[in-house]
Amino acid sequence: MSRPGVLFASRPQRMGRVLGIVYRAISSHLIKKAGFTQKTAQTRAVTLIQRFGGALNLNVHYHMLFLGGRIY
DSSP: OOOHHHHHHHOHHHHHHHHHHHHHHHHHHHHHHTTOOTTTOOOOEEEEEEEEOTTSOEEEEEEEEEOOSOOO
């Protein structure tokens, strides 16, 4: 049985696809909660991909910071 961390570490293009899916899901949720539509609002995020845990074990995961507020 393959662990997701090993899969992402050996195939970074898949990690990029998953990041796109996660970004779109969170972005859609935030836009909907704010009362806007996809056509009238945009979101921005900064993402850090961390590959290791505290004990230097393989633990691929994302840290995402979504920007809130209205940007002119």
